[in-house]
Amino acid sequence: MRLITKINLALLGVVAVSAVLNFAALRMAVMPSFASLEEQAADRNQGRVLEAIELHKEQVANSAGDYAIWDDTYAFMRNEATDYVDKNVTAESLKTLGVNYFVAVDNEGHIVLDSGYRYGEEEPSPLRLFASNQLLRSHPFLEATEDVEVRSALLSTDQGLVVVGYAPILMSDRSGERAGTLVLGRILDADALRSATKVDFEFKAPEKASEDLGVSGQEFLYRVDQLTSVEGKPLTAVISRTGRDITAVGERTILTTLLFLLGGAALLLFALGYVLRKIAVSRIEMLRAHLSNVASTGKLEALPDDGRNDELSEAIQAFNDMAQQLAELRDKLRRQDYDHGAADQAAGLLHNVRNAMSPVSVLAWELSKEGQSAVSQNLTKALEQLKDPEIAQDRAAKLNQFVTMSATRLIEDEAERRNSVRSMVDMLRHIDDILKDSERSAQLERAVESIDLDKSMRDAVQLVERRAAVDLGLSHLDGNLVLGHKVPFDQVLANILVNAAEAIEASGSKSGKILVTSEIRTRGQGAREVAMMIRDDGVGIDRGSLQHIFEKGFSTKSEGKRGLGLHWCANVMNAMGGRVVVESEGAGRGACVTVTLPAATESKAAA
Structure with missing residues (x-):
């Protein structure tokens, strides 16, 4: 067996063992991170849903506070504002306010007003928040506190979950005795919440949440939170479902990484075999050292010619030619960048000067036309007639009156011309400032x-x-x-x-x-x-x-x-x-x- 074959087989064995070890290391080190990211994503999704619900509660509570602590509402509870409902509790006004229910309760629990609407594509349909006209004295809406407190809660109605905000009814300056409680309600639209949060979730009764939930499996992670009613009792459960896409991506990433490693290893083996065949290790090292120096210093210098006249020598010569072309291209790009920058600066300067010159030319044209005014010509004619010794006395009186009026008009025109000239001077100074600033910016950095x-x-x-x-x-x-x-x-x-x-x-x-x-x-x-x-x-x-x-x-x-x-x-x-x-x-x-x-x-x- 040839030496090069032995070396290649040894390297192939090393690559195979390395691939197995890398796969095991990635599974043990990387996959827990992907799983942790998946858990965090599920927590974030659940958090977004809860934050969206809290935002609805805050919005409704703020609106309830605004209407409750208001002189008009206070007067309505004291039967002093007969047109209060017509002005403030219409379908249009409640829709603008972003609520579905408007309820006013006196201190004895009697519901003075319970009005609401459900909005659809057609006409709004009327609603009531409470089935009866009386609340128990122990109801949380009637709870009196030392401080003026605006609160929010959730209610379950025949229309579904309703976010309510309630506050004591006081005068605008928070004075006077409490006249009752104002309650505003907004129907919680689960579909709108899903669209806003981009989270797949549902509301379920607390007793059914654990039955239908099961455990997080291979496809989804579940999160559950209980929401309480205004009395503090469990009202509903929020269940969010997050797909386990991240761990799937982790699996694919590990497999892709291994494929790249194997592909790179194969290329490396091929390159090493080729280099060993050509006995070019020393020359490759020389080339590697030169390229490393280029990477570290940024100076693209030519390689020395080794004089062997083979393929590697040709590659070195091609590298040298490329280095020379890149150096020429870099100089050309620098010149073009300078020229373009100067052209942009000049174009901007000319554009601004042209804008500033436009009103100057208008003023100059107006001043040139004023020199030919009919008042000056008529005044000259009147003065010539007054020089005539035989002019009639009544005619002279009229001419003198005309001269006086014309003189006054000319004085006013002269004042206007002076103002125009001053405006023109200011505009010309502005143009001079533009030019001076352009000159300064070319030499120094502007100070803020x-x-x-x-x-x-x-x-x-x-x-x-x-x-x-x-x-x-x-x-x-x-x-x-x-x-x-x-x-x-x-x-x-x-x-x-x-x-x-x-x-x-x-x-x-x-x-x-x-x-x-x-x-x-x-x-x-x-x-x-x-x-x-x-x-x-x-x-x-x-x-x-x-x-x-x-x-x-x-x-x-x-x-x-x-x-x-x-x-x-x-x-x-x-x-x-x-x-x-x-x-x-x-x-x-x-x-x-x-x-x-x-x-x-x-x-x-x-x-």
Whole structure:
């Protein structure tokens, strides 16, 4: 038997023994982990169901507390609000509130009001929570506590399980004697809970739960929890069923791993046999060492030529050629990346300068037209007539009156021109700020600064306030400070406002509305952020275009627009730690752009 054959047989035996040991080790070490994950998944599924039920109880209890501790409800229990039921206990109002039952009980247990509805595809059908009009004085709903406490519980009715919330009826300021108890109920829809939790579960009577449950088998894991009634007695059992898919995946994973190990071992044997046949161990080691050095250092250097002129030498030469091509490609990619970055920066800069220049050109055109006003021409004619010594006295008086009125008009026009010039100067300064900021950003990293949201928006408004079809509304902006880079942030606001104004003009409406509001939100771990919503009633955005709205080169506008604005805005906001979100209900229904940045630690009022 040849040496290479012996070596291959020995290696094959090692691989076989290794496969058996690996299989045993995987079964002993990995499968318990999969089983543990399966148990945890079953516990999580049961927990989701219980949490969903508790959420329903909390929601109904909160609504019960709101209605119970209310002057109108208090007055109704004292027979002082005759229209209370018509206003608050209709099918529509209860559906809006998210409950099916509305019950009011006085302190003696007499049910003053028991109204409810079950909602379906047709008209709501009336319901009652209690069969009688009197509760026992010992009923938990009538239990008096020292503190005002809003509680929740479960009841079993002919409609199934009902989540109830109940609270003492007091005045809105929690004063006055307790007028009774208000109870709100919501029918617990098991199908809706299954859909919401994505868990397969059912409700069963407590005495039947253990009979039907059995034990967890090969296909499913079961979890059971008892739910109690308002009296604290067992009411129903929640039984969830979780498929044992994870252990099946574990079995398949172990088998797949073994197959890969065996396949890899076969390839290894083939490679070793080939190398031994060619007596190329030393050269392979040299190649391996070189590749390891490349992996550790990241430097793709050429291999030295061994001069043997065989297949391995050709492979070394091919590697060297590849290394040279990769080096050239890396340099080319670096140049292209630089060029693309510079092109994007230039395109964004030109886009912002164009937006800022648009109102400047409008002001310049208006100022040029004012120099040719009819008032100036008529005033000149009037002054020439007054120079005539033979002019009639009454005519001169009228001309003097006209001169006075024209002079006043010219003074007013001059004041307006000065305001326009000042606005133009501010806009030109804004353009200068854009250029300076672009120059600084090319040399230095921008420092985060505190930005006055109200001032930035009012500066940006100048770009669209002279558009005849646009009506602007600003609210809830004063006092909000955000962290970011002021000049780029101002450009983002300007871009969004110009887009909104152009959307209104494109809709063909003679008068459109842009409404700007803001609110403070709380992110994870208590971090605060300020969101500014800019809504317009323009042409809107269809759902298909909304998915591509931030892509470079995409635009919903015609007339050769390049689609740079929102792409640039999104990149700038991401760089500042913020974000931009665009929403629209469809074409012709307007749009809302939400700009979010981290809130500054101090408000403007505090500062």
